[in-house]
Amino acid sequence: MSQEEKIFERLIQSVIVGDSEEAKKAAQDAINAGIEPWKAITDGLAAGMKVVGDKYEHKEYFLPEVMVAADAMYTGLNLLLPLLKKEITGEREKVVIGVVEGDIHDIGKNIVKAMLTAAGYEVIDVGRDVPTPQFVETATGQKARVIAMSTMMTPTLLSMKDVEQELEKKGLKGEVRTIIGGGTVTDDWRAKIGSDAYGKDAVEAVDKVKILFEEIKVALELAKQKREG
Numbered sequence: 001m002s003q004e005e006k007i008f009e010r011l012i013q014s015v016i017v018g019d020s021e022e023a024k025k026a027a028q029d030a031i032n033a034g035i036e037p038w039k040a041i042t043d044g045l046a047a048g049m050k051v052v053g054d055k056y057e058h059k060e061y062f063l064p065e066v067m068v069a070a071d072a073m074y075t076g077l078n079l080l081l082p083l084l085k086k087e088i089t090g091e092r093e094k095v096v097i098g099v100v101e102g103d104i105h106d107i108g109k110n111i112v113k114a115m116l117t118a119a120g121y122e123v124i125d126v127g128r129d130v131p132t133p134q135f136v137e138t139a140t141g142q143k144a145r146v147i148a149m150s151t152m153m154t155p156t157l158l159s160m161k162d163v164e165q166e167l168e169k170k171g172l173k174g175e176v177r178t179i180i181g182g183g184t185v186t187d188d189w190r191a192k193i194g195s196d197a198y199g200k201d202a203v204e205a206v207d208k209v210k211i212l213f214e215e216i217k218v219a220l221e222l223a224k225q226k227r228e229g
Contacts, residue, residue, distance in 0.1 A: 004035055011044025011076060016051050018068030020075040027076035037083040038120070045076045046118035053115060053203040063107055070114035077117060092122040093213050094144035096135060099128035100159035105152040108182060111202045112148065119206050132162040139176050145216050146209055150182040157184060161193040168194075174219070177212045181205055 001009070007030050014023035023045070030040040052069040055061035061069075097113050099106050106128040116123050124142050126134055135147050147167075149160050160180050167173045179197040180190055190198040197212055199205025 003033060007033060007035060007040070008044045008047070011040060012048040012051065014076070015045055015048025015069050015073045018065065018072050020072045023072040023076040024079065027079040031079065031083065037080040041077065041080050041118060041120070045073045045080070046115075046120075049073050049115050049118045050203065053111075053201070056111075057201050057203060063111075066111055067107070070111060073114055073118055092120060093146075094122045094124060094142055095146045095148055095209060096124045096126060096139045096142065096144045097148040098126035098130040098135060098150075100135075100149050100151045100156050100163070101129055101131050102156040102159055103151045103153050104128045105182075106150075108152070108202070109148075109150045112150070112181070112199070112205045115202050115206050116148075116209060119210070121209070132159060132166050135163050136166045136170060136172065136176075140170075140172070145176060146212050147176060147178045148205065148209070149178065149180050151185065152183040154184045157189060160185075160189075160195065164193045164195060177216060179205060179208055179212065 007026055010022065010026040011030070014020075014026055026044070027040060030044065031037070049069065052061060052066055056066050095116055097109060097116070099109050109128070113123050113125055124138060124144060126138050135149065138144070139147050147163065149163060151157060151160065164173075164178065167176055167178070173194070177196040179199055180195045181199040185198065187198045197208040199208050
């Protein structure tokens with residue numbers, strides 16, 4: 001195993017076991033070894049968080065373990081992300097994330113936020129019990145193309161519908177895509193309110209966000225060709 005592979009394995013394991021101190025040391029060793037920050041994040045920290053997400057999905061890990069793992073991941077990211085920004089041309093794709101109005105349960109939202117950050121997105125966290133207009137205003141103000149909403153409660157499902165209607169009213173449907181998730185959310189509800197994607201867990205949410213950005217890229221290219229044609 002090469003030195004680079006050993007550092008990647010240390011980063012992975014530090015996240016899996018939730019060892020923030022080791023995550024910090026391994027991230028610094030990656031920097032000292034000249035490993036590209038993006039590789040240290042994707043092949044190390046994010047790979048570890050993917051394992052944690054899988055364990056959570058299969059009920060091998062529960063919320064306390066996931067949150068400790070996320071803390072370790074963020075410790076490593078705090079060293080690597082500032083270097084990443086210097087080497088990337090252009091801005092990272094932005095996601096606005098929050099818990100909808102009327103709900104204060106944000107553990108699931110925080111897990112998704114951690115995994116989206118590890119996947120390389122710039123995540124704008126608007127918090128919990130977020131008023132409907134704030135989602136849309138933040139997305140437009142930050143030029144974010146995706147809004148991620150969650151709720152754990154049945155009565156607040158309607159707040160997700162309100163955000164979809166607000167996007168429609170402002171002519172932003174399609175231009176800004178949405179993904180929803182949480183304990184009471186289903187794909188049937190996504191279809192009913194017109195959301196673009198549903199993530200049944202944090203792992204699937206990250207995969208779906210990636211697909212949304214790919215769809216946006218295709219749509220923008222088609223619009224450009226239509227204007228030029």
